[in-house]
Structure formats: structure tokens, C-alpha cells
Amino acid sequence: MSADEPIIGIDLGTTFSLVAYADERGPHVLRDENGDARVPSVLAVLPGTPGAPPTLTIGWPARDHAVENVKTTVYSVKRLIGKGLADLEAELPFLNYTVAGGPRDTVQIDIDGRRYSPEEISSAILRKLRERAEQQLGGPVRKAVITVPAYFDDAQRQATRTAGEAAGLEVLRIVNEPTAATLAYGIGAKIADQPENNTGGISLPIPTCPTASSDASTADHTQTVVVYDLGGGTFDVSVLRIENGVFQVLSTAGDTRLGGDDFDRTLITLVTREVQEQFDVGITAPATRQALRTLAEAIKIRLSEQNSAQIELSLGDDRVYRRTITRADYEELTSPLVERTLELCTRALRDADLGSNDIQQVILVGGSTRMPLVRQRVEQYFGRPPYTALNPDEVVALGAAIQASILAGQQPDMLLLDVTPLSLGIETMGGAMGKLILRNTTIPCRATEMFTTFVDGQTAIKLNVLQGERELARDCRPLGEFELRGIPPMPAGMPKVEVEFLLDANGILNVSAVEQRSGTQASIQIVPSHGLTKDEVARITRESVEHAQEDIAAHRRIDLVNQVEFDIHKTQQMLAKVGAELNADERARIERDIVVLRELAQREQNLDRLQEALTAFGHSTLRLAELGIRGALADQTDKNATEER
Amino acid sequence: MNSPLVCDSCRTLHSAEDLDHFRMLGLEPTYNVNVADVRQRYLQLSREVHPDRHAVQTGESLKASARLNEAYRVVRDDVLRAEYLLELHGGVASTEDKTVAQDVLAATLMLHEEIAEAHAADDTGALTTLRQQVEERQSTTVAQIAELARQLPGDEDLRKQLRAALNAMKYYRKLAAEI
Structure with missing residues (x-):
């Protein structure tokens, strides 16, 4: 790997995304001109105005105009990635854009009649981050580490990698968010660029990069930490052991649909119900719904700092809903969500075979951990104040950059050992889930299983590969149908096909199969349940969302050129018919204008300028057009008169 | 360190397909x-x-x-290590020999029923007591497994005894999961 080819670290979040890079000064997030590292994970098609085409925007402009462009603003797409329509029943009522079923069990987002996969939307956000990195690092960026929630399944991980590839990034590693955060804390002493904590003294009493202390006795340097990561859309808890630069995840648990969005939704549901009770109307207007979504988020943030907040929502026709909400009210609404996170903490501790007293540090990650109720309940649960020295919005991106520098060979003593969050298995006879790899097994890991045929001469075997903890296959998540092909024809039961299931360091499954009697490598055809096929991936990589912008422009160009030709043709017809009524100068000017406009239509790349020229041509031929219309009406009258006679 | 996985001088990886x-x-x-x-x-x-x-x-x-x-x-892992050593020394796998001692079977059936009753009655006190009982049986069995596994390869009788002890451990783990 070339040392001068940078590898960036990306936190692709539900609400915000960030990009970071580690150089000799240490890892640092890349900020915009206002000093903000966050790029809202929002994409919008802003409507065109006369003279300006619709435009695709990503980030702050898209987020800031969400209320005006309700149907064409796409947010929280991370909650859709790797999912099917049936998975999203509870989700859809809170999304103001249109989600439709895609091929197999996937979903697509409909923006003005054009359909996008969640991967395409994510790739547009990743491209934006890549551009920022290229500007600030001053050169091309083609390699990245991208973080995902630890509890993401195979489909969600693969979809994230696909999004990266469609954005022109080779995704060298998919890293779990809580693990990345621990890396950032683990070398906290080296972290540069922390405006919130620019003291230089931010280091956990965790063994740091052990280059300085590799001779010290090993046992003293071991620490067990819990990472509590509550983001915009997902919750993860991971238990890690840190020892001499090795960050080993012992267990992880989580919920990929439990985050800040769900806290907002408790308020949205409350207001919707009260508006119904007080005014006997539902909140149906898209703009009002979007305004309420923005309001709910703002109230949540305000209640983290103050004890009460005012809600005011205009319902049209001079009707205004008003209410005061106290922090206590809000905490009562959201406390079930917090309790759910603590249940998952219990599960993670149990899987790690540890009690809360065995934990030396609790690290808070994710913007949603700013809520006082979260901090308070986590402190009670673990019996110690949580550690929050780093900005919870930025710590995951910093960790991704550190993992990137590990992959670049710049951190010779650091190593990350992660686990798979979900058990992996296959459907056995009778519809049971036969587990091959248990959850919380260190990755990479592998399992092998023997298969044979049921019919003489059978050359293919189908397998239903699953992820999940439940006993029945139908309660687990199908990864897709795997078909082993190319088994040499033999009597039934004779072939011995050994299938190897290998989970790589990204937590992504690789399958290979060998028929052992003949030594034949079987080929494997995979039809993913909740993801894209190879062809679909190739297509979206070719036609990125940015091309949609070009499409919009190309369409407009075709329309404009056609309009130019049409108008010129009409003008020439009228010149032939009624041109004699104009004086010679006027005729000559129009002839000249036609040549100029036609030439402009051929070469002008700025469509706005072409539009202006076309409008001007319309004005300059106005008199001719009037004469033409009058002439046509006269013809008509003559004709009628003739017929009457 | 001496591991056939990595070449000590050149740091390249060796294929280790046949290594235990x-x-x-x-x-x-x-x-x-x-x-x-x-x-x-x-x-x-x-x-x-x-x-x-x-x-x-x-x-x-x-x-x-x-x-x-x-x-x-x-x-x-104390149990997985014994299981693996038994396999290395030619002992049979649990799928081929599911024998457990008669008293283990009887105790398991009894505990299984008591756990179901305690769950039905939502009796957390009884469940705690039952958990302790299962844990005690587990630690006794692990000690027994260790004692036998240290003597491997031993004779066929020893390997059968170890097989039965490992099978008993599986029963107790299931019980623990039920609680």
C-alpha cells in the first residue's frame, strides 16, 4: 500500500456523518469553513425556478430546507439500509418522503418519480465527505474505513460497503462504531484538534499506544470498559478488554432501530394526539408534519439544558397548538427507551461473563447521550460516572481514522479484535435454525458443514443462510439463498460437499464449497434477500446519484434545444406568410436572430443563458407573431365566409 | 514465539492446515x-x-x-479443551455417544420440572436456589472432567468416562439456560 495514498475514516451516521484523517499529529476530524465537522445525512432535490433547474443538495442546505421540500428531502436513510418493506412498518409513518418496495425484499426511495436505493442515497453522502477530504488533504482519496453500528447484520454491512464503492471508495474495513470510539479514547493522549477539550490532558487511564510502555508488566495494563453508544437511529453497547494496545471486544448487544429519532417520535406522537383531541384534526399536511419533526428535535435538545420548553405549532386557519413541556414530562415519555438500552447492557455483560463491578470505565458515545436522563440512568446502572471527555459526535470518526492508520501500517502495536453481533446458521429440516457460529465469537471466524444430495445426479444444493438468535428459521433474518453449483453428478447421498462459512474482519460472510470425493470447487450463486445483486451494485456504481443531477440537466438541455427549433420553425413559417407586412430592417434582424439562436443552441453549455436567449428571441419576434395570429384568424374568417356562401 | 503459523525471521504466514x-x-x-x-x-x-x-x-x-x-x-476453556483433547486421542464425539450416568439423567429431569414449576409460579426465590444447585453440579462436573482429561490418552474406559462427564455438562448447560 502506498504510504502517500491517504485512507480516510468515515462515520456514516443516521443524522450526521463525519470524515476524519490521522496524520503524524494524530487523528482529526475535517471541518467545514464554520468549524463544524458534521454533515447532515440528508439529501434533497430542491425544486427548480424559472431559469434555474432543480438541484440535488446534500448536508446543511438539504436539512435547512426540509420543511419547504417535504416530499423530496430524504433523511435517516441508515434506518432503511439492508431492510425490506415488511421490516419498516413502524418506521414509515414517521418518514415524510415516499418509500416503496424494490426488487426482492429491498426498498427504494421515490423522489419526483425517480427511484433510488438506500445505498445510492448513502453513496451521495459519502461522496460529499470524500470531496471534503480531497479538498483538505489536497489530493485524490480512494480508500476508506467506514463505521457501522456493532449490531448491524450482514445485509446492512454489505449495503454500507456497496454505498462506499458507489462513491468511488475502496472500503478497506467496516468497523463497529463503539469499537472505533474506544480506539479514539485509547490513544486519547495523542488526539489533536479537540476544540471542546483543548487541554491536551484528555486521556483515559487506559493503556495507550504501548510503544512507550511495552516493557511494563502486562497484567497491570488490562482494563475492561463498556461503550454505551446512543446515536441518531441506533443503539449499541460493547464490552471491551484493552491490554497492551490490543482492543478486544468481549461482547456486544444493540438495537439498530433505537436512537435519537425514537426519542423525537415520543414527542411527535404526543403532539399529534393532543392536536387531535383539542382541534379534532389530524396532522396530515406534509409541511406541518415536517415542521413537527424539526420542532421535536429542537425541544429534545432544549430540554437537555433547561427544565421546560414551549411547543407552538401553527395548524393553519389561525389555529395554534400551544403547550409547555417539562423535563420531567419528557423523561416520563422516554424512560421506556432508556430502560430498553439498559436491558441490552445487561445482556452484553452476561455474554461477557462479567458484572457491572468488573467494569473500570463507561464511555458515552453518540449525540443522544447528551440527554440528562441517559447520563443519570447509565451512572446508576454501572455505579460510576460515565466518561465523556471527547465530543460524542466526533469520537467515532476519530476512531475510524485510527483504524485507517492501523491498516496503513502506522500503528504497529495496536490491534482491534472484534466479534460478530449475531449468530449465523442455516435452515435445517423442519424449519429450525442450525447455528454454526455463535454470537460474540471473535472475527475472523469460520465454521464448516457437510452437505449431500437427495436425488441421483443432483448437481446443485440450495442453502438458506440465516442470522439471529431465535430457534426457528422463520424468526431469523435470511441472508439470502445460496446455491452450490457444479457438483459432479453422482448417486444420491454420495457427494460430500464441505461448505465453509467464513466471517471476515468486517463481519461479512464469505462462503466457499468443495465436493470432497472429486475435489471439485463448487461455485456459489447468492441471491441476497435484503441487498443488491452484483449487477445492481455495478449499475448504481455506474449511475451514481450525482449522475441524476446530470440527467436532470441533460433532460433540460434536450427540452430547451427542442423548444429553440420549434420556435425558429414557427417564426420562419410566419415570415413566409406575413413577413411582407414587416419592413426590410425588421425582417433582416429576425433572420440574423435565428442564425445566432441556432448557433447558441449548438454550443452554449450554460442552460440558463440559453434559456435567456430563447426568451429574448420570443420578445424580438413578438410583432411578427401578432401579425401571424391576426393573419391566421383572417384566413379562418375568409374560410368560414366561403363555406357559408 | 514459536508458532508454526508465522515465520520468525521473515514474518510471512505459513499455511497451518494440519496443525491442532x-x-x-x-x-x-x-x-x-x-x-x-x-x-x-x-x-x-x-x-x-x-x-x-x-x-x-x-x-x-x-x-x-x-x-x-x-x-x-x-x-x-476448561470444557472445550477437554472435549478437543478427547477427540485428538481418538475418543468418540458427543453425536455418536450420548451416554450419561443414570443419576445425572434422573437429577436433570427433576431439576427441569422444578425449574418449569418455579417459572410458572414466578417464584424468583426458588429460581435462585435452583440456579445455585445447577452451578454446583456444573463445577463438580468440571472438576471431574479436568481430573479425567489430565490422564488422557488413558484407556478406553477412561475415555468413556470423560465422554459421559462432558455429556453431563451439556445437560447442565441447558438447564442453566432454562433458568
Whole structure:
């Protein structure tokens, strides 16, 4: 790997995304001109105005105009990635854009009649981050580490990698968010660029990069930490052991649909119900719904700092809903969500075979951990104040950059050992889930299983590969149908096909199969349940969302050129018919204008300028057009008169 | 460190297809191991073989790393280690010999019923007592397993006894999961 080819670290979040890079000064997030590292994970098609085409925007402009462009603003797409329509029943009522079923069990987002996969939307956000990195690092960026929630399944991980590839990034590693955060804390002493904590003294009493202390006795340097990561859309808890630069995840648990969005939704549901009770109307207007979504988020943030907040929502026709909400009210609404996170903490501790007293540090990650109720309940649960020295919005991106520098060979003593969050298995006879790899097994890991045929001469075997903890296959998540092909024809039961299931360091499954009697490598055809096929991936990589912008422009160009030709043709017809009524100068000017406009239509790349020229041509031929219309009406009258006679 | 997984001088990975879990960690296949030492060996080898360290040899390091993780999972665990050694010494797998001692079977059936009753009555006190009982049986069985596994390869009778003790452990684990 070339040392001068940078590898960036990306936190692709539900609400915000960030990009970071580690150089000799240490890892640092890349900020915009206002000093903000966050790029809202929002994409919008802003409507065109006369003279300006619709435009695709990503980030702050898209987020800031969400209320005006309700149907064409796409947010929280991370909650859709790797999912099917049936998975999203509870989700859809809170999304103001249109989600439709895609091929197999996937979903697509409909923006003005054009359909996008969640991967395409994510790739547009990743491209934006890549551009920022290229500007600030001053050169091309083609390699990245991208973080995902630890509890993401195979489909969600693969979809994230696909999004990266469609954005022109080779995704060298998919890293779990809580693990990345621990890396950032683990070398906290080296972290540069922390405006919130620019003291230089931010280091956990965790063994740091052990280059300085590799001779010290090993046992003293071991620490067990819990990472509590509550983001915009997902919750993860991971238990890690840190020892001499090795960050080993012992267990992880989580919920990929439990985050800040769900806290907002408790308020949205409350207001919707009260508006119904007080005014006997539902909140149906898209703009009002979007305004309420923005309001709910703002109230949540305000209640983290103050004890009460005012809600005011205009319902049209001079009707205004008003209410005061106290922090206590809000905490009562959201406390079930917090309790759910603590249940998952219990599960993670149990899987790690540890009690809360065995934990030396609790690290808070994710913007949603700013809520006082979260901090308070986590402190009670673990019996110690949580550690929050780093900005919870930025710590995951910093960790991704550190993992990137590990992959670049710049951190010779650091190593990350992660686990798979979900058990992996296959459907056995009778519809049971036969587990091959248990959850919380260190990755990479592998399992092998023997298969044979049921019919003489059978050359293919189908397998239903699953992820999940439940006993029945139908309660687990199908990864897709795997078909082993190319088994040499033999009597039934004779072939011995050994299938190897290998989970790589990204937590992504690789399958290979060998028929052992003949030594034949079987080929494997995979039809993913909740993801894209190879062809679909190739297509979206070719036609990125940015091309949609070009499409919009190309369409407009075709329309404009056609309009130019049409108008010129009409003008020439009228010149032939009624041109004699104009004086010679006027005729000559129009002839000249036609040549100029036609030439402009051929070469002008700025469509706005072409539009202006076309409008001007319309004005300059106005008199001719009037004469033409009058002439046509006269013809008509003559004709009628003739017929009457 | 001596492990056939990595070349000590040139740092490249060796194919280790035929290595048993112990030899992969540079150990002799015996029941008595020092778990802290096993861990240090595992961490040090991980630094060498993990795919993060091998931008070039990715395929090999992926396989080596998966095998190393499996070796560590088995060797550090008192029960899995005994099971694996039994297999190395030609003992039969649990799928072929499901025998357990008569008293183990009887005790399991009784405990199974008591657990179901305690769940039905939502009796947390009874469940706590039952958990303690199961845990006691587990630790007695682990001690028994260790005693037998230290004597491997031994004679066929010893291997049968070890098989039965390992099978009993499976029964108790299921009971623990029920609680």
C-alpha cells in the first residue's frame, strides 16, 4: 500500500456523518469553513425556478430546507439500509418522503418519480465527505474505513460497503462504531484538534499506544470498559478488554432501530394526539408534519439544558397548538427507551461473563447521550460516572481514522479484535435454525458443514443462510439463498460437499464449497434477500446519484434545444406568410436572430443563458407573431365566409 | 514465539492446515495449561496474523486468523479443551455417544420440572436456589472432567468416562439456560 495514498475514516451516521484523517499529529476530524465537522445525512432535490433547474443538495442546505421540500428531502436513510418493506412498518409513518418496495425484499426511495436505493442515497453522502477530504488533504482519496453500528447484520454491512464503492471508495474495513470510539479514547493522549477539550490532558487511564510502555508488566495494563453508544437511529453497547494496545471486544448487544429519532417520535406522537383531541384534526399536511419533526428535535435538545420548553405549532386557519413541556414530562415519555438500552447492557455483560463491578470505565458515545436522563440512568446502572471527555459526535470518526492508520501500517502495536453481533446458521429440516457460529465469537471466524444430495445426479444444493438468535428459521433474518453449483453428478447421498462459512474482519460472510470425493470447487450463486445483486451494485456504481443531477440537466438541455427549433420553425413559417407586412430592417434582424439562436443552441453549455436567449428571441419576434395570429384568424374568417356562401 | 503459523525471521504466514489448536499456539496438546500464558500467546500471534496487519496476504491471514481465534476459544476453556483433547486421542464425539450416568439423567429431569414449576409460579426465590444447585453440579462436573482429561490418552474406559462427564455438562448447560 502506498504510504502517500491517504485512507480516510468515515462515520456514516443516521443524522450526521463525519470524515476524519490521522496524520503524524494524530487523528482529526475535517471541518467545514464554520468549524463544524458534521454533515447532515440528508439529501434533497430542491425544486427548480424559472431559469434555474432543480438541484440535488446534500448536508446543511438539504436539512435547512426540509420543511419547504417535504416530499423530496430524504433523511435517516441508515434506518432503511439492508431492510425490506415488511421490516419498516413502524418506521414509515414517521418518514415524510415516499418509500416503496424494490426488487426482492429491498426498498427504494421515490423522489419526483425517480427511484433510488438506500445505498445510492448513502453513496451521495459519502461522496460529499470524500470531496471534503480531497479538498483538505489536497489530493485524490480512494480508500476508506467506514463505521457501522456493532449490531448491524450482514445485509446492512454489505449495503454500507456497496454505498462506499458507489462513491468511488475502496472500503478497506467496516468497523463497529463503539469499537472505533474506544480506539479514539485509547490513544486519547495523542488526539489533536479537540476544540471542546483543548487541554491536551484528555486521556483515559487506559493503556495507550504501548510503544512507550511495552516493557511494563502486562497484567497491570488490562482494563475492561463498556461503550454505551446512543446515536441518531441506533443503539449499541460493547464490552471491551484493552491490554497492551490490543482492543478486544468481549461482547456486544444493540438495537439498530433505537436512537435519537425514537426519542423525537415520543414527542411527535404526543403532539399529534393532543392536536387531535383539542382541534379534532389530524396532522396530515406534509409541511406541518415536517415542521413537527424539526420542532421535536429542537425541544429534545432544549430540554437537555433547561427544565421546560414551549411547543407552538401553527395548524393553519389561525389555529395554534400551544403547550409547555417539562423535563420531567419528557423523561416520563422516554424512560421506556432508556430502560430498553439498559436491558441490552445487561445482556452484553452476561455474554461477557462479567458484572457491572468488573467494569473500570463507561464511555458515552453518540449525540443522544447528551440527554440528562441517559447520563443519570447509565451512572446508576454501572455505579460510576460515565466518561465523556471527547465530543460524542466526533469520537467515532476519530476512531475510524485510527483504524485507517492501523491498516496503513502506522500503528504497529495496536490491534482491534472484534466479534460478530449475531449468530449465523442455516435452515435445517423442519424449519429450525442450525447455528454454526455463535454470537460474540471473535472475527475472523469460520465454521464448516457437510452437505449431500437427495436425488441421483443432483448437481446443485440450495442453502438458506440465516442470522439471529431465535430457534426457528422463520424468526431469523435470511441472508439470502445460496446455491452450490457444479457438483459432479453422482448417486444420491454420495457427494460430500464441505461448505465453509467464513466471517471476515468486517463481519461479512464469505462462503466457499468443495465436493470432497472429486475435489471439485463448487461455485456459489447468492441471491441476497435484503441487498443488491452484483449487477445492481455495478449499475448504481455506474449511475451514481450525482449522475441524476446530470440527467436532470441533460433532460433540460434536450427540452430547451427542442423548444429553440420549434420556435425558429414557427417564426420562419410566419415570415413566409406575413413577413411582407414587416419592413426590410425588421425582417433582416429576425433572420440574423435565428442564425445566432441556432448557433447558441449548438454550443452554449450554460442552460440558463440559453434559456435567456430563447426568451429574448420570443420578445424580438413578438410583432411578427401578432401579425401571424391576426393573419391566421383572417384566413379562418375568409374560410368560414366561403363555406357559408 | 514459536508458532508454526508465522515465520520468525521473515514474518510471512505459513499455511497451518494440519496443525491442532495447541500446536498453533506453540503448546503441547495437554490438559494443563496456564490460561494467562495462553492469552499472551494468542494476543502476540494475533498481532502477526490478523488481516489488519496484512494488506497483501489478505486471504491467507484471514484463514490463519480464523483458525487462531478458534484455537484460542477452545484451548482457554476448561470444557472445550477437554472435549478437543478427547477427540485428538481418538475418543468418540458427543453425536455418536450420548451416554450419561443414570443419576445425572434422573437429577436433570427433576431439576427441569422444578425449574418449569418455579417459572410458572414466578417464584424468583426458588429460581435462585435452583440456579445455585445447577452451578454446583456444573463445577463438580468440571472438576471431574479436568481430573479425567489430565490422564488422557488413558484407556478406553477412561475415555468413556470423560465422554459421559462432558455429556453431563451439556445437560447442565441447558438447564442453566432454562433458568
